[in-house]
Amino acid sequence: MRLTVLGKSPAWQDAGGACSGYLIEDESTTMLLDCGNGVFGKLRAVRDYAAVDGVLISHMHADHILDLVPFAYALLLSPRQQPVPVAGYPGTDAPARPRLVAPRGARATFRDLTATWGSEGLIDEAFELSEYDPSSTIEIGTLSARLTPVPHYVATHAVNLSSRDGGGRLTFSADCRPSEELVEAARGTDLLLVEATVPRPERTGVRGHLTPAEAGEHARRAGAGRAVLTHISDEIDPAWAAEEASRTFGAPVEVAREGAVYEL
Numbered sequence: 001m002r003l004t005v006l007g008k009s010p011a012w013q014d015a016g017g018a019c020s021g022y023l024i025e026d027e028s029t030t031m032l033l034d035c036g037n038g039v040f041g042k043l044r045a046v047r048d049y050a051a052v053d054g055v056l057i058s059h060m061h062a063d064h065i066l067d068l069v070p071f072a073y074a075l076l077l078s079p080r081q082q083p084v085p086v087a088g089y090p091g092t093d094a095p096a097r098p099r100l101v102a103p104r105g106a107r108a109t110f111r112d113l114t115a116t117w118g119s120e121g122l123i124d125e126a127f128e129l130s131e132y133d134p135s136s137t138i139e140i141g142t143l144s145a146r147l148t149p150v151p152h153y154v155a156t157h158a159v160n161l162s163s164r165d166g167g168g169r170l171t172f173s174a175d176c177r178p179s180e181e182l183v184e185a186a187r188g189t190d191l192l193l194v195e196a197t198v199p200r201p202e203r204t205g206v207r208g209h210l211t212p213a214e215a216g217e218h219a220r221r222a223g224a225g226r227a228v229l230t231h232i233s234d235e236i237d238p239a240w241a242a243e244e245a246s247r248t249f250g251a252p253v254e255v256a257r258e259g260a261v262y263e264l
């Protein structure tokens with residue numbers, strides 16, 4: 001199984017960057033984990049979007065879903081997806097319609113969002129949309145995704161990924177405040193891709209994110225083999241973040257870079 005980081009920014013993307021988006025692949029399946037703003041262009045730079053078998057959404061925050069909109073327009077409007085020959089494309093009887101697997105209530109949220117410009121059915125038409133239970137296992141091709149609810153501002157799910165073709169296990173924290181749920185979800189994982197959004201704990205209100213030091217600490221308590229920080233702005237020094245996390249993890253921790261590939 002292979003992870004390619006398409007976007008690792010928090011809710012505002014890095015200069016030239018993208019928000020949450022990760023390509024998960026094995027020999028026969030291509031899956032996109034989250035599709036935040038900027039991700040569709042990054043996906044196009046490395047893969048054929050029509051070859052994506054499914055998109056899995058960890059939670060319904062803007063920085064994890066917004067590029068489903070251009071992805072949907074491409075699936076519906078691009079010349080290659082049309083039934084008749086156009087612009088040098090031969091026409092197709094079987095346009096790509098990837099699965100989109102999203103949290104409960106997602107269908108209504110997508111309809112409300114796209115209805116603001118009069119395209120209520122955009123996401124439904126472009127994707128084969130289904131909503132998942134908070135604690136379920138989802139099969140997309142030969143990839144398996146097991147979900148665990150983690151505490152954040154909205155219903156949010158850590159994701160454990162593995163392949164029937166073999167290889168190791170990847171755990172994605174999604175977004176979450178410090179929690180036992182994340183430690184349990186990541187218990188014994190080979191690689192924990194863990195959010196490290198805030199440089200210090202939020203000083204007011206309900207917490208929703210981890211610091212780099214907390215991310216490393218969660219990875220250590222989970223017994224993760226490796227830890228990679230993500231959902232972190234280019235306005236935070238990656239060397240500082242890596243040092244903070246490495247100190248609590250007890251081993252070197254990397255900060256995700258766009259385009260980075262991890263084999264599992």
Ligand SMILES: [Zn+2]
Pocket residue numbers: 059061152175
């Ligand atoms: Zn979030």
